[in-house]
Amino acid sequence: xxxxxxxxxFFGGIAVWFGVAVFRTRSMVRSxxxxxxxxxxxxxxxxxxxxxxxxxxxxxxxxxxxxxxAVFMVMYMMDPGGLGQMDMSHQKRSSLAxxxxxxxxxxxxxxxVDWGPIAPAAPTAGEQTRALxxxxxxxxxxxxxxxxxxxxxxxxxxxAVAIGRRR
Amino acid sequence: xxxxxxxxxVGAVLFAVGLYGALSQTNLVMIMMGVxxxxxxxxxxxxxxxxxxHPGAFSGQFFVLVVMTVMAIEADVGFGLGxxxxxxxxxxxxxxxxxxxx
Numbered sequence: 001x002x003x004x005x006x007x008x009x010f011f012g013g014i015a016v017w018f019g020v021a022v023f024r025t026r027s028m029v030r031s032x033x034x035x036x037x038x039x040x041x042x043x044x045x046x047x048x049x050x051x052x053x054x055x056x057x058x059x060x061x062x063x064x065x066x067x068x069x070a071v072f073m074v075m076y077m078m079d080p081g082g083l084g085q086m087d088m089s090h091q092k093r094s095s096l097a098x099x100x101x102x103x104x105x106x107x108x109x110x111x112x113v114d115w116g117p118i119a120p121a122a123p124t125a126g127e128q129t130r131a132l133x134x135x136x137x138x139x140x141x142x143x144x145x146x147x148x149x150x151x152x153x154x155x156x157x158x159x160a161v162a163i164g165r166r167r
Numbered sequence: 168x169x170x171x172x173x174x175x176x177v178g179a180v181l182f183a184v185g186l187y188g189a190l191s192q193t194n195l196v197m198i199m200m201g202v203x204x205x206x207x208x209x210x211x212x213x214x215x216x217x218x219x220x221h222p223g224a225f226s227g228q229f230f231v232l233v234v235m236t237v238m239a240i241e242a243d244v245g246f247g248l249g250x251x252x253x254x255x256x257x258x259x260x261x262x263x264x265x266x267x268x269x
Contacts, residue, residue: 005170012177012211019184019204023192035200038181042207045174049218054231058210061235065242072246073196076259088194090262095191103183106208110175115220118168122222135225136232143229147236154240158247164254 004048011044026087028073036066052125053132174215181208195252195259199245206238 018038022031039062046055089095123131136144181204188201210231217227249259256263 005173008170008177009173012173015207015211016177016180016184019181019207022200022204023184023188023197028194028196031197031200035203038204039207042181042211045177045211046214049170049174049214051214051218051228051231054214054228057232057235061239065239068246069196069200069242072249076196076249076253077194088197088260089191090193092191095187098190099183099185099187102186103179106179106182107176110172110179115168115171118171118219119222122218128225128228131225132228132232135229140226140229143233147233151236151240151243154243158243161244161247162250162254164251 007048008045011041011048014038015041015045023089028077029070032066032070032073035069036062039066050122050125051128053129168219171215171219174211174219178208178211178215181205181211193260193262195245195249195261198261199242202241203238206234206241210234 015038018034018041021034022038025031025034040059043055043058043062046052046058122128185201185204185206185208188204189198190201192198192201213227213231213234217224217231221227252259252264
């Protein structure tokens, strides 16, 4: 499958390009749209790696989440379009050093570890979706339920925090 | 092996960019974007490990669903805090939020 490494590299390059663009622009809306493109490219990588269900889920979920993020950007910022060229960053050098260090550590692990034999083929999309459903409803049911309750609690807590104190 | 390595390298670079963003930005929503990129990098690695090392073990795919849930919770709590902060102080600039240190 010659197309697979090419497709993963192509979508990976787009994900990295737009990931960098998120922090290079002064426009909040452009940042949100760049993150959307980066997350969509990650969805493309999932599809290229034959994880069809997760790829489609990533594309749908991230499109929604980034649209909400862009709306909040416009709500919170006086200058969401970045027309005033206001700089909203600090401690750039130490952040750059931390990012480079984290990236190099991850790269080192990726390149130096012997990952063992590579699986030649993945199950078909239909088999994957079925097996993931069975995994979710049997062995990982407790984790699934815990995640569901956690997200419910987080939603209630977020609304409580956002409403603020009543006098 | 090549495709696994490409995916892992992309994951490492995305993680580095996200870490830089989370540490260098002063706006709450931009910090959240950095965290989202880091979680995206984790998902890329998880899918690559599932596909190329253990395609029969669907706990790998399930782990990706858990990370997606974490992303949703992070956005939910972050926007809740941001809205509370904006209502109280009129800004989500974290440099002006030193009192949150406790």
